Amino acid sequence: MPQYDYLYLGDNARAPYGPRSFEVVYEFTLQAVRHLFDCGCPLVILACNTASAKALRTIQQHDLPVINNENVNENDNENVNDNDNLFSIRNANTTGGKVNVNVFVPVKKNVLGVVRPTVEIVPALTSTRHIGVMATEGTIRSNTYTLELAKLAPDIVVTGQACPMWVPLIENGEADSPGADYFVRKYLDQLLQRDPLIDAIILGCTHYPLLINKIRQYTPAHIHLIPQGEYVARSLADYLRRHTDMEASITRGGTARFLTTEHPDSFAASATRFLDQPIHAEHTTLNA
Numbered sequence: 001m002p003q004y005d006y007l008y009l010g011d012n013a014r015a016p017y018g019p020r021s022f023e024v025v026y027e028f029t030l031q032a033v034r035h036l037f038d039c040g041c042p043l044v045i046l047a048c049n050t051a052s053a054k055a056l057r058t059i060q061q062h063d064l065p066v067i068n069n070e071n072v073n074e075n076d077n078e079n080v081n082d083n084d085n086l087f088s089i090r091n092a093n094t095t096g097g098k099v100n101v102n103v104f105v106p107v108k109k110n111v112l113g114v115v116r117p118t119v120e121i122v123p124a125l126t127s128t129r130h131i132g133v134m135a136t137e138g139t140i141r142s143n144t145y146t147l148e149l150a151k152l153a154p155d156i157v158v159t160g161q162a163c164p165m166w167v168p169l170i171e172n173g174e175a176d177s178p179g180a181d182y183f184v185r186k187y188l189d190q191l192l193q194r195d196p197l198i199d200a201i202i203l204g205c206t207h208y209p210l211l212i213n214k215i216r217q218y219t220p221a222h223i224h225l226i227p228q229g230e231y232v233a234r235s236l237a238d239y240l241r242r243h244t245d246m247e248a249s250i251t252r253g254g255t256a257r258f259l260t261t262e263h264p265d266s267f268a269a270s271a272t273r274f275l276d277q278p279i280h281a282e283h284t285t286l287n288a
Helices: 022-038 049-054 056-074 115-125 137-142 144-152 166-171 178-194 208-218 229-242 244-249 264-275
Strands: 006-010 043-045 087-090 093-095 098-100 103-106 110-112 130-135 157-162 200-204 224-226 256-260 281-283
Touching: 006 022, 022 043, 022 049, 022 056, 049 056, 049 115, 049 137, 049 144, 056 110, 115 144, 115 200, 115 224, 115 229, 130 137, 130 144, 130 178, 137 144, 137 157, 144 157, 157 178, 166 178, 166 208, 178 208, 200 208, 208 224, 229 244, 256 264, 264 281
Parallel strands: 006 256, 043 110, 130 157, 130 200, 200 224, 256 281
Antiparallel strands: 087 103, 093 098
């Protein structure tokens, strides 16, 4: 979906989130979400399994109603113009013999995660009904994948495996090193020893595709690996098709800006490895 404008925010100064408590991850994630809303983004994707597991539900149920109420109070219809990205124009309806046109309706801000789109495609990819989840310690401890899959396919057996060394290896540019081979094989062996019937593995961290070649090398050929990127992207496209007000509120300049709470040069070097293209980053600060 290259037509849209994207604003990426990495809280790299406080990463990784994986080992942190639920309370701290929620606090940090809410700060980042509010920052992106303040920058004009009506829709935020938590492109992090730990944040999706530990913070998304609370933000959706507790904080979004407050934030959207603030949006309504701060922007009454009389002060809105046609270019305000927070509002949409709905067609007129006839009430009491009068036709009301150009009725401005606040577009409710929203936050989505990466767990649910991944879970939705799993049942079609397993024959044994035994799947593995490889993720950070925080995501595994949250039990989120087990709980979400139980809602969609309660017959599926889920086995989680924390991989605490994978993210540091990737962040430090060691994804192609012999040390990466050791830790990839170690965690895969641990997972499959616990459940030899696994025939699909969710790579439950957005870092892990950078290890995909090594993961494939040490994974039995019959096991389906499930990286998240394409499934999350498809789910987002479907969401925008179903929510036309939100889709209409998103600007279309084909741009991408990158914000980081870390030093921009340090972030840019890491992001260039991820995206395989030169990245320019800007420093930002998140308010508590």
